[in-house]
Amino acid sequence: MSNNKQSRIRHHRMVVFSLLSLVVLTLVLPLIPYAIAELGETAGNVANPGTEYWRDVRQRDRIVTGTTQVRGVDTDVLINVTGEEWRQFRMGQLAPYGAIVLGVMVGILVVYYLVRGKIRIEAGRSGERVRRYTSAEMTVHWILAITFVLLALSGLILIYGRWVLIPLLGDAGFSATATASKVIHNYGGLLFAAIVPVAFFLYLKDSLFNLKVDAKWFLRAGGYLGGEEPSAEKVNAGQKAWYWVAMLGGFVLVASGLVLDFPNIFQQGREWLQGAHVIHTIVAIGVIVFFFVHLYLATIGVEGALESITSGHVDANWAKQHHDLWYKELQTGQGGGSASEEPSMSGGSHAGGVASPIAKD
Numbered sequence: 573m574s575n576n577k578q579s580r581i582r583h584h585r586m587v588v589f590s591l592l593s594l595v596v597l598t599l600v601l602p603l604i605p606y607a608i609a610e611l612g613e614t615a616g617n618v619a620n621p622g623t624e625y626w627r628d629v630r631q632r633d634r635i636v637t638g639t640t641q642v643r644g645v646d647t648d649v650l651i652n653v654t655g656e657e658w659r660q661f662r663m664g665q666l667a668p669y670g671a672i673v674l675g676v677m678v679g680i681l682v683v684y685y686l687v688r689g690k691i692r693i694e695a696g697r698s699g700e701r702v703r704r705y706t707s708a709e710m711t712v713h714w715i716l717a718i719t720f721v722l723l724a725l726s727g728l729i730l731i732y733g734r735w736v737l738i739p740l741l742g743d744a745g746f747s748a749t750a751t752a753s754k755v756i757h758n759y760g761g762l763l764f765a766a767i768v769p770v771a772f773f774l775y776l777k778d779s780l781f782n783l784k785v786d787a788k789w790f791l792r793a794g795g796y797l798g799g800e801e802p803s804a805e806k807v808n809a810g811q812k813a814w815y816w817v818a819m820l821g822g823f824v825l826v827a828s829g830l831v832l833d834f835p836n837i838f839q840q841g842r843e844w845l846q847g848a849h850v851i852h853t854i855v856a857i858g859v860i861v862f863f864f865v866h867l868y869l870a871t872i873g874v875e876g877a878l879e880s881i882t883s884g885h886v887d888a889n890w891a892k893q894h895h896d897l898w899y900k901e902l903q904t905g906q907g908g909g910s911a912s913e914e915p916s917m918s919g920g921s922h923a924g925g926v927a928s929p930i931a932k933d
């Protein structure tokens with residue numbers, strides 16, 4: 573064979589060998605880590621690099637912070653894994669159990685009303701009117717009540733709206749309602765934050781527990797489950813309990829609500845928002861449950877109660893029946909009635925400009 577032919581064959585072999593090497597390298601090289609990983613899995617020492625990377629991004633085994641030019645809380649976190657845990661807790665536990673608790677309380681009140689009916693003024697109305705709340709106490713009460721009801725309704729729409737309102741209003745209707753609820757909730761919360769401390773100090777004096785009287789009241793469940801109605805001061809033990817639930821609950825709602833309202837000021841990480849949301853919702857549902865009882869007793873539950881906070885007066889027989897110790901104090905002139913204000917009577921008599929807690933209609 574001539575030298576020329578031999579050199580052409582060598583050249584040809586080199587080209588084929590190079591091409592084959594190239595094919596092997598491009599196809600096989602990237603598979604090597606996976607093969608090692610596969611072997612590692614069975615041998616238990618080398619992990620799949622892709623899986624490891626994804627584990628890090630999801631922060632499954634350890635907190636891995638990335639690098640970024642953006643300065644701020646959580647900007648170096650690619651995926652906030654606790655977000656999904658929070659979402660599942662909200663949808664799977666918080667919302668359904670909250671609905672059950674609220675529904676059970678409504679059910680108890682309906683059954684109680686059907687069995688017990690309205691609690692009447694046993695001796696009938698006397699025609700004597702007793703001053704119970706000042707204008708300031710009534711005004712603050714109604715600002716607090718209206719704000720609370722708006723917040724409760726808008727909050728409940730934000731949790732349960734998708735299940736209750738979408739079937740009723742459709743997607744667009746629910747969207748508009750939810751947007752309005754969010755605005756009401758965010759701004760109403762600020763008014764609530766301002767009024768709760770005022771209410772706290774205004775009703776504090778009458779809402780301090782008097783162990784001797786209030787323990788007996790609790791032991792006899794206020795007489796609501798039968799038996800004689802226990803003695804009570806101007807504010808009975810149940811009302812005092814409501815005051816403390818509403819006020820302490822109110823403070824927690826305000827604190828957690830402000831964290832949610834101003835994430836850039838209070839936020840130490842998304843976990844703060846998730847924690848604040850869970851606390852906010854649990855406390856809100858707790859306060860709303862007690863509110864149902866307050867609303868029931870104040871309206872259809874007890875005859876003559878509502879007028880105390882709409883007119884500032886109650887009938888003397890109502891006072892004698894439900895707040896006997898306070899009524900005795902009024903008779904002996906020891907106070908407890910809002911003696912700083914003249915009784916405002918509709919068509920009733922005046923006490924000649926002198927503050928008198930009891931007056932005749």
Ligand code: HEM
Binds near residue numbers: 815867
């Ligand atoms: C629209 C709903 C409400 C109605 C109809 C209502 C009605 C009443 C009535 C009738 C009283 C006087 C009870 C009495 O003289 O024995 C009262 C007192 C009071 N309410 Fe309300 N209320 C409502 C909402 C609220 C809310 C939302 C709160 C607090 C967040 C609240 C807190 C209080 C407090 C602290 C008192 C004084 C203590 C007591 O008597 O229980 N009320 N309310």
